[in-house]
Amino acid sequence: MPERITLSVNGCDVSVLAGSMVSAAVSAAGETAFRTSVQGEPRGPLCGMGICFECRVCIDGVRHVRACQRLCQPGMEVSTHD
Amino acid sequence: MTDRREFDVLIIGAGPAGLAAACCAAEAGRRVGVVDDNPAAGGQIWRGEHDKPTQPAATTWFERLRNTKFEFLPGTRIVGHPAEGVLLADDDRTLIELKYDKLILATGARERFLPFPGWTLPGVTGAGGLQALVKSGISIAGRRVVVAGSGPLLMAVASYLRRAGAVVPLIAEQAPRGRVAKFAAGLLAHPGKLMEAARLKWELRGVKYLTDCWPVAAEGNDAVENVTLQRRGRSWQESCDFLACGFGLVPNIELPMLLGCEIEQGSVRVDDGQRTTVKDVYAVGEVTGIGGLAPALIEGQIAGLAAAGEKEAALRFLLFPRRNARRFAQKLEHTFRLRDELRQLPADETIVCRCEDVRFDQLTEHYSWRSAKLHTRCGMGPCQGRVCGAATEFLFGWGMDSVRPPLYPVRVEHLARATVTRESQSTED
């Protein structure tokens, strides 16, 4: 039976399968924009493998964490950047 | 705060090549360490296979790995090379000094992204990129995905996405029909590949495979909603929730360059024994040239055995399948090389450097990577030119700069240590 984890994205709880990356949680929360670019464009993951840095989010107060490379943990607080 | 680890054989990259090397070196009794940026082993092609095996080769190797003794350092990036025989790693908590007798570079490859209008919209991802994201937990069930770009990876991705529940109406392959058909016919010389191709064809029944076809624009408000494709003078719109678009693979040569390894045509130069031009440093898999799973496994074994000190005899047995595999890799490159029209894709206002939002028209005034970096800050962001560098190389023919540490962003408090380098570099042997 697959284990599920609950964490919060932008203040809302989401439930994901254990072993999912934070990128999955952000997507499950219905967000398409993970961050905003220098000129204000919404951006989401591009490479899926930690190279492009477009999926950076704030996790438990630490900014600029690549969501595609970070495993979800129960109770994590994720926020997408302004 | 420094941790220190010492290994007989240190392997960078836990994809198939790195894992094969780890098995062989460890089984030969050496103390082995494997480092990977991802939280789990498998690299790209075996992402997720470690606990949910679906591919026969992965199943076999992971089983073999379970009985192998080695130290795995996941979520860890190499950021510097402070001394001979030492790499500096960052695991987001601390810096770790990794000391080695032999080093095996299995850093793999990344996708090449080409800019076109709308490519920065959320939902426009790499082809391998979307596969990785779905394997990491993003749900694709019932979503409509257009797969585009170039290379056999597109078919593997489309197949995977379908199995994950996506609707994939078509694959847009930029290569011309004649070359792709010739390549398909040539598969007869590679029986294993032929089987794989036939299987893919079956899995992709109902998915249009359009050669001479490429995206010219992605459109949508907050995320991609449709893509305009072009094919033989005709263009049309396809609606989509995701555009999974990648134009081939580019070896991750940053660490090899930092070590002083000779680079040839964008990949690490190695001899038949997988030795680079730097003493005690081997390279295996995609970083030595794009070739796929088979060469990666063979090369990994060769280097693992060699690094462990196994005699040449063990290697001779492995050479034949590898030569065959490399020939296949060459055919691949010829078939899917990128066409000139793709250089016309960006509009003036199309962003090329996504980290710093540098537009195409800002770059066209410059004649070198260096000049462009200076004036536009292209390549000066956190990706350190990994995305825009491949694009500008294709668009303008600009070569890369030399590589300097840190290879990845590090915490300010760790930065000075990451910049320590050796005074001189040995390129003999």
Place this chain on the structure above:
Amino acid sequence: MSSALSHQSTGADVLIVGAGIVGTACAAEFTRAGLTTIVVDKGPVSTGATAAGMGQIVVMDDNEAEFALTNYSQQLWNELADELPTSVDWDECGSLWIAADDEEMQEVERKQSFYAERGIETEILNAVALEKLEPNLRRGFHGGLRVPGDSVIYSPCAAAWLLEQACQRGAELRLGQKVIELRGHGVLLENGDYLQADVTVNAAGSWATELMPELPIRPRKGHLVITDRYPGFIRHQLVELGYLKSAHSVTTDSVAFNVQPRKTGQLLIGSSRQYDDETRDIDPDILQRMIDRALEYLPGLAELSAIRTWTGFRAATPDSQPLIGPSIEDEHLYVASGHEGLGITTSLGTARILVDQVIGRESAIPREPYLPSRFQQGVSDA
């Protein structure tokens, strides 16, 4: 403009060696005064300190000469601000000098009166006010001096824009061409071309001594670090009061706290000064010292993501004032170099004063403190 036969330029009024911020400012000013101008650089625009540095536009009060030039220049920049393209990222964030103890607080008061007497608006902050304005500073500072009129720009783009202005007024550009010799009324290029001009200006920054070894200029290496984006982490450019001690030291290697917010929210961390190391390589020891110093002021900096670090060379003179004026040897050869860490600020004032001297125009500030002849031994004609 080359004659096919003799490879000679038909002769310009002015030839400027160096397309950094000083050279391009001079080009803009010479062309504005109606002089035909050639600009030569061995590379593209801004390959020296202009590209490496912090892009500060600041007033300094260490001595009258420094104040006069920085103040004059800052006024010129302010006049130009509205014309600058967005790529120059003009940001009037202001500076904040931080006092770590009573002694430095007294220095703050001295600075405040110095500036007040000269019409520069400043504000003394006590510890509470300082903390309120810059909450990421560590606790325990005594206060500081806020200079709201200071600004930050992205210098390579400013230099490019100044050069563009010069070209629109007819300046000839020779980029990627190295000057190997200064000769009478002109220069010899590496490719064999001889460019003629009535007046030559050496604005080659820390390379100025390659062409004129007698110039009292030494390259002074500095390190910088840029972080990822943390908008609001600091609001002003922050600098320690010990900064000038470091900048004006003639011998030792030193570091001084100086952190600047960019418009993107990235933080630029400096500063370090070293003589006698002319390699571009990062020096991990002094980089560590520089970072340690920065962490003493902004402890939260430790965990922020650093993207890159690099070095650059400032052109330093024995008395920390630039050289602006005719060379000692040759009245047709002028120098505009030696700006140490204030090149971006003082580029515009330098250009004005230099052009004044060449065309015989009155200057808005006294020129004497910057004349190259001040380093002349004994008595001789200028």
